[in-house]
Amino acid sequence: MKSFYIDETRATPKIDFNLKKNELSIIGDSYPENASIFYREAMEWLTEYLQNKDRKVTINLQLTYWNTSSSKVITDILEMIQAYHDAKGDIFLNWFYEEDDEDSFDNGEIFLEEHTFPYKLVPFTI
Numbered sequence: 001m002k003s004f005y006i007d008e009t010r011a012t013p014k015i016d017f018n019l020k021k022n023e024l025s026i027i028g029d030s031y032p033e034n035a036s037i038f039y040r041e042a043m044e045w046l047t048e049y050l051q052n053k054d055r056k057v058t059i060n061l062q063l064t065y066w067n068t069s070s071s072k073v074i075t076d077i078l079e080m081i082q083a084y085h086d087a088k089g090d091i092f093l094n095w096f097y098e099e100d101d102e103d104s105f106d107n108g109e110i111f112l113e114e115h116t117f118p119y120k121l122v123p124f125t126i
Contacts, residue, residue: 035067062124105121
């Protein structure tokens with residue numbers, strides 16, 4: 001298995017799944033026309049990667065804007081993280097939110113409220 005990387009564009013985030021660091025990052029805006037198509041390869045990679053429960057994994061989500069179809073992908077990623085955690089995998093999520101944007105913080109709380117895996121809401125400035 002190799003690391004996975006996609007450059008950021010105007011409408012899609014940078015995706016950097018680094019095997020050496022066991023750090024998986026999605027950073028930027030996410031409003032592709034069809035998020036399920038854009039994220040398909042990344043989700044397949046993540047599914048395979050999370051089959052090995054012997055890793056300590058850090059996930060960094062730093063999305064400044066996302067559309068409805070990206071919300072579904074975010075939900076799917078969180079479900080995968082929860083399943084890894086439930087199977088005794090060592091996983092941690094950093095949910096980055098814009099420091100001066102209360103809605104950004106609230107979105108993080110809403111997305112994460114039903115999950116039991118460890119996470120931290122981390123402020124950042126643009």
